[in-house]
Amino acid sequence: MPSGPISRVNDFVVRFANVNGSGSASANEMFARAIMRMGVPVSPRNIFPSNIQGLPTWYEVRVTEDGHLGARGGVDFMVAMNPQTFDKDVAAIEPGGYLLYDSTKPLPASKFRDDITVIGVPLTAITNREYSDPRQRQLFKNIIYLGALSALLDMDVPAIEKLIGEQYRGKDKLIGPNVHALHLGRDWALQNLKCPLPIRVQKADKVGDRIFIEGNSAAALGAVYGGATVCAWYPITPSSSLADAFTRHCAKLRVDADGKAKYAIIQAEDELSSIGMVIGAGWNGARAFTATSGPGISLMQEFLGLAYFAEIPGVVFNVQRAGPSTGMPTRTQQCDIISCAYASHGDTKHVLLFPEDPAEAFDFGAMSFDLADRLQTPIFVMLDLDIGMNHRLCRPLAWDDSRAYDRGKVMTAAELEAGKEFGRYLDVHGDGIPYRTYPGTHPTKGSFFTRGTSRDRYAKYTEEAGPYVDNMQRLLRKFETAKDLVPRPLIANSGKSTRYGVIYFGSTSPAMDEAIGMLEGRGHALDRMRVRAFPFHSSVTSFIADHDFVFVVEQNRDAQLRSLIVNECGIDPVRLVPILHYDGTPITARFIAGAIGEHLDKFKIAPKRKVAS
Template identity: 60%
Template sequence: MRKLKSVNDFVVKFANVNGSGSASANHMFAKAIFRMGIPVSPRNIFPSNIQGLPTWYEVRVSSKGYLGRRGGVDLMVCVNPQSMAQDIKEVDSGGYFIYDSTKPLDIRLMRDDITFMGIPFTKICMREFKNARQQQLFKNVVYVGALAALLDLDFAVLKDLVGDQFKGKEKLIAPNVHAMELGYQYALENFSCPLDIRVERGGNIAPHILEFDHILMDGNTATALGAIYGGATVAAWYPITPSTSVVDAFGKYAQRMRIDPGSGKKNYAIVQAEDELSAMGMVIGACWNGARAFTATSGPGLSLMSEFLGLAYFAEVPAVLVDVQRAGPSTGMPTRNQQSDILAAAYASHGDTKHILLFPATPRECFDMAVEAFDLSERLQTPVIMLSDLDLGMNDWMSPPLEWDDDYHLDRGKLLNAEALEKAEQFGRYLDVDGDGICYRTLPGTHPEKGAFFTRGSSRDEYAVYTESGEEYVKNVDRLLRKFETAKQYVPEPKIKLAKTNKKDKKGNKLGAIFFGTTASPSYEALEDLAEEGVSIDTMRLRAFPFNRDVDDFINSHDKVFVIEQNRDGQMRRLIINECEIPPGKLVPILEYSGTPITARSIAQDIRQSLSTGGATVTTLHPELA
C-alpha cells in the first residue's frame, strides 16, 4: 500500500461528539503546531446542537502558509461511532485512520488503501481515571498525546499549553499531562513513530510566513477589538450564531479596557435587545445622538434590520452592522458557512437603497475594517455593513499581529459643533455645500438656537422640512446617489495581483479571477496550483462595495473572469453585473454552497473543467448562470 508522505503539509480531521469536551483538546493540538512555528489553520465543523451530535475539527498544516481548506483528509481521528462509516470514506487513499479500539471495528467498513490504527481510548481512561466525567474528557487528551508521538509534535510545547489552559486551576494540570503521556506512550509502543506524515520545526516554511511573529485568533474577536479601538461605546444585539462571539468578545475587552478609572463605571453600554429590529433601532438612535454604535448579527437578523437600514440610508444616520454570514435562506444551516447575504446586504430595505459593504478576509482585516467601518459610516453618514462569515468569525486563523497607529484620530465626518454653528450663516441639514453629496450634521443638544432639525424617514427638503414635492424628492435621492459615488474613493480598494506569466488560455482568453473574504485563501492556493500546470490567471480580491473604477477595468481587461464565491446564486457576480458596465457573459461563476468552507482543490477542479469545456461549471444545474 502506498502511504501518504509529507513534512508540514497534511490535513488532520477529528470526528467527535459535540458537548464531549473535544474542542479544547483539538484546539491544543492545533496551537501546539502553531507554536512550533508551522503554519496551521484549524476549522470547527459543528452542528446546531449543544450535545450529542457529530462534530468535526479539521486541522490543516501547510508549509507554504495556505490557510484555506485544501480538501481531503490525510489522517482521521475518529472518536464518534455515529459518523464512522462516512469518516472512513473521507480519508485520502494512502492516509491514516485512528479509532477507539476498545470495541472492534466493523469489518465491513475496512478499506485496504488506508492504514487503520486502533488505540483503546475508552479502555485506557476507564483504567486510569475514577469518575465518569474524567473518563469521558480525558479520551480527548489521550488522542492528542498519541498524535504528538505519531506526528512528531514537541511534547514540551503541549505541556506548556496545558499549563496555559489551566492557569488558575493548577490541580488540573497534572492529570491532563498524565492523560497526554498515556496516549504518547501507547503510540510509541504500538506504532512506528513518527508516521510518514509529520511536522518539523523550520521545515521548508514559506518566507512570507517567517516574516511575521504571527498570532492565532478568530475573526469575531478581532472584529470586537476593532470596535473597541474604533471608539464604539454602544453595542446593541440579539444572540445569533455565528455572530454572538463578536459581542461576547467586545464585552470581555471592554471590561478590561473601558472602565473609567475615577468612578469604576463603564465607558460603554451593551444591550441585549428583544430582537434584531430593536438592536438596529438602538444603534441608529445612539449614532444619531453622537455615539459610535454597532450591532452584530447573521442572515435572519439582517432581514429583520432591513426596514431600519432603509431609514438610516434615507435619513443619513451612521450605523455599523457586522453580519457574520451563515448558510440561509431562513434558518438554513445556522452553524455552516456561506457568503450568501451579499445581495440582501447591498440592497437591504425597500425603495432605492444601497449600502456600503466591507469584505474582510483575515482577522487582521476584521480588526482594521471594524475601525474603518465606524469612520466610513460617520464620514458618509450612512450604514456600513461588514460581511464576515462563520469560517472567518468563529475559527482561529493565523494572522500577522494586529497593529495600531497611536497617531490615528477618529474621523467624525462633517459634524458641526456649537462653535461652528455659531459662525455658520445658515444651516440646512441636507444642503450639499461641498458638492460631494455629503451634508453637515449636528447632534441634539449642541446649540440653543442653531442646528436643530427633524430627522425623518419621510421626504424632506434641504432644510429637513417635510415635503411631498417630487422635485425636492428627486433632488434628495439624486444627491444620495452622488454620495454613493463619493464613497468609492473612501472604501478600501480591491487588491489586484497579476499572474507571474501573462499567458492566454487555449482559446486565446486572458483570464482573471475575482473573490473576497474567506474565499480568498483557497482561491490563491488553487490558482498557484493551476499556475504550475501552466494556467495563468490574474486575481482581484474585492474588499468593499461600491466598486470603484478598478473593478470595471480589471474585468474589461480580461476575456474571461472567474467569480469565486460561497453561495448558490453567484451573488457577487450578480452584484458586479448590476453595478458595473461590463458584458455579463464573461463572468464565470465558481461556487460552493454545501455549508463547509470552499476548498482549493474544488476551485482548481472547477476552473480546469471550465477551461476544458468552455464554460460548464458546478453550476450546470442553473443554465442561466453557466
C-alpha cells in the same frame, strides 16, 4: 494513484470526529496550537451542528508548511471518536491515509478498509484504568488521544505541556493531571505502536510573528479600537461570539479607574430592536454597532432604509451563514451580498466591506466607524462563519497611535453661534455629504427633525417632486464619494500575459491564492482582483475591460457579487463567468482550480481553426 501509506511531512489534513459537548474542543485546539508552536502553519476549522450536546462535530486541522490556509478537502488522518459517524468517517479518509480509533471494544474487520493504516488505541481502557469519575473519564480521554498523536506524528511534547499550562493558568490544580493524561496516551503509543508514522510534523520557521485568532474576536477588537461605545445585538449563530468578544475586550480595555464602563452593551429582544438602538445611538453621536447574520438582516430591513434615507451612521457586522431561511445555520456562505447591498424598500444602496481574514476584520471593523460617521450611513462588515468562528493564522493586528477618529461633518455649537449656515440635507461641498448636529448642541440653532419621510435641504417635510428628486440625487452623489473612501480592490497580475482574470472576495482569499498555483501548474495564467468593498472602485470596471473573460468566484448559488458587478458597473454578463461553491463547506483550492481549469481547458483545446479548404 499512490500505493501504500501516505508519507508526508508538514502537509496533511487531520480530522477529529467527536460528539458535541464531550469537551474535545480544547484538546483539539491544543493539537493545532502545538503544531503552530513548532513553526508550522495550521488552518483549523470547526464543523459543527446547530446543537449543544450529543450530535456529531468535527474539527479539522490542515497542517501546511507552505501556508495554504484555505480548506483543502479530503482527510489524511482521521481521529474517529464518534461511533455514530464511524462508518462515514472511515469512508472519508484518502487512500493511503490513517485511522486512529478506540480499540477497547474489538470491531469487525468489515468496519475498516484495506487501503488505509488502522491504528487502534484502547482509549477507554486506559482512561477507565486511571480515572473513576465519569466526567474526568470523558475529558481526559481527549487529552490521552492527544498524547498518542504526539507520539505518532512526532510532535514537540514540551510545546504541548506549555500549552496545557497556559490553558489552565489560574486553575493550576488541573495542569498536573492534564500533563499526566498526555503522557498516558503518549507512553502507550510509544510502547505499542511504530512511532512516528510516515506522516508527521517537523519543526520549521514558517509561522513568523503571525497570530492565531478568530475573525469575530478580531472584528470586536476593531470595534473597541474604532471607538464603538454602544453595542446592541440579538443572539444568532455565527455572530454571537462577536458580541461576546466585544464584551470581553471591553471589560479589560474600556473600564475607567472607578470601575465604570466606557461602553454600553445591550442584548436586545430581537434584531429590529438591536438595529433601532444602533440608529438611536448613531443619531445621538455615539459610535454604535450590531452583530448579526442573514435572518437578522432580513428583520432589520425597514430600519436600514430609514438609516439610509435619514442618513444615520451605524455599523452592522454580518457574519454570514448558509441560507435561505434558517438554512444551514452552522455552515458558511457568502450569501447576503444582495440583501445587504440593497437592503430595504425603495431605492437604497449600502456600503459593504469584505475582509479576507481576522486581521482585515480588525482593520475594516475599526475603519467602518470612520466610514459610517463620514458617510452618515450604515456600513456592513461582511464576515462569514469560516472567518468568524475559526482560528486563523494572520498578520499581527496593528494600530497607529497618531490616528484620530474621523467624526465626519458635525457642526459645533461654536460654528452655529458664529452664524454658519446649517441645512441638515444641504450639500455644501458637492460630495453629497451634508452637515449634521448632535441633539442638544445649541439652544436656538441647529436643531432639526429627523424623519423617514421626504424633506427639503433644511429637513423640512415636503412631498414635492423637486426636493424629493434633489435629495435622492444627492444620496447617489454621496455613494459616488464612498467609492474613493472604501478599501480599494487589490490586483495581483500573473507574470505572464493572459486574457483571463478572476474576481473574488472575503474568505475565498486563501483558497484562491492556492488555486492560482495549481492552475499555473496546469499551464493556466490568471490575473487576480480581490474586491474589498462595495460600491466598486472604477478599477473593477477597468480590470474587467482588460480581460476577455473574468471568473467571479463566490460562495453562494446565485452569483450575487457577479449580479452586483453587472448591475452597478454595466458589464455584459457574458464576460463574467460564475464559479460557485455553496454546499456550506468552505471553498477549496481544489474546487476553484478544478472549475476554472475546466473552463480554461475548453478554451485551450478548442482554438479557432481555419477551415481547411
